Amino acid sequence: MASDTLSNTHGKKDLRCHHDFQVNCTNCRLNAICLPIALESEEIDQLDEIIQRGKPLRKNEHLYRVNDHFSSVYAVRSGTLKAYTITDDGKEQVTGFYFPGEIVGMDGICKHAHASSAKALETSAICEIPFERLEELSAKIPSLQRHFFQLLSHEIAEDQQLITLLSKNTAEERIASLMLSISARNARRKLSAVNFRLPMSRTDIGNYLGLTVETVSRVFSRLQKHGILAVDNKEITILDIDGLKKMANIGSQDND
């Protein structure tokens, strides 16, 4: 099933051994949703050359921390990351979850220091993309520059969706939206849209959606009672996707 998820298939002691160093952008299953989209094959090779692999993270390891010097953005190849900041009064704020094919770290460009921290929710393989090299290459390959502009813009548009969610929607609507978002992102990777395992804790979900753990738990219970979801710990099955969409108040949204 999850052939792009290394996390559950190897132990902890020798992560590097099982890692496939043969992966490159050309043969990566994710290249349709990652940076190389719309590049010519020789251009992909150029991009491929600047990308550094072989940095699998174990669960709870940090990819970078807030205020670290910014030098790269990162593509998730397998596993899941969460990005978060610490508020002035010491509380954590989860700002996003990043699944395979997605790019993390773009909020650090503007100040040359990371605006958030990123840690692995499970064992994760990461492609590091040195930003200065990417800049140079972008100036040479117009479609790459455009694609990267689009990636940044996409993150803005997504954040604004989250803003709307937090500003206007009830607890049930927020959870429903998140489930639909994860479902859509799974579908994009050719995984099941109705059956998946949540990589994050209830605490992280609540934190991300501006809710307490208790509320998250109660909403999951309610959704289960109403026959919309089957919830077994972190294992989620969407039983009534139309009901879920109606609950999320989503007409024509593309949840990616």
Add this chain to the structure above:
Amino acid sequence: MASDTLSNTHGKKDLRCHHDFQVNCTNCRLNAICLPIALESEEIDQLDEIIQRGKPLRKNEHLYRVNDHFSSVYAVRSGTLKAYTITDDGKEQVTGFYFPGEIVGMDGICKHAHASSAKALETSAICEIPFERLEELSAKIPSLQRHFFQLLSHEIAEDQQLITLLSKNTAEERIASLMLSISARNARRKLSAVNFRLPMSRTDIGNYLGLTVETVSRVFSRLQKHGILAVDNKEITILDIDGLKKMANIGSQDND
């Protein structure tokens, strides 16, 4: 006082007459906070050439609407804009306010269609920057490419601050943060950091911060009672900026 605010100084019938068509990027007071930062003078001229001016908007006029074809981003030269989306159930969601020197429309890059609408809160002068031309020029001028990447990244980082605000903070903290943000953005334009006129309605403030008009009004009253703000309709004076910062739970934040 507000020499870069045309809005209050001219009537409605002949907006174009009073508009200063001599403005270019080189002599624009805002060029330190707009795009041309860090460009050589001849590079500024190149940028200047692609920028289209002379599009003053009157209050409530749209710069673009959601789903309009995306072809440009826009720099605010005077006045104020608000960006907003319409949720599936028909409610408005304000996603940002844009002051002179700031760039609006960047959320449209990713889908080549605007992800939000932008309308003028008061008479506003706008610089239109055709995006394809900007892309071409960015490929030629590395510092421009970098600056634009940074602008996009900055918007992401800002949106994430708003997410945190909506997710974790009380009504008072949200209002206090917004006042501090407006104050800091005024200061950046060499205007008063403690005395300013809000260009947006209470409804817009509430909408942006995820609160009702009534709550916004009550919080303003409370802040006034506590001697932190003097509020006279849209005229705001910050009487106790340290108290305001403490209230906003802000230690070391740069509110721009």
Add this chain to the structure above:
DNA sequence: CGCCTGGTTGAGAATCATCAACATCTGTGG
């Protein structure tokens, strides 16, 4: 086996929304 983290469920409290009445401002037209 027992501890510890993570998750669930319940009861009471608090913040903010809703509904409603009233005040103020703006601008239009007489």
Add this chain to the structure above:
DNA sequence: CCACAGATGTTGATGATTCTCAACCAGGCG
């Protein structure tokens, strides 16, 4: 210049959603 209408803002009373505090349960790991 004044009067009026509609939009905008303020204040109060009530109620709902969600948070807080607390107890309890389940699973994983030493």
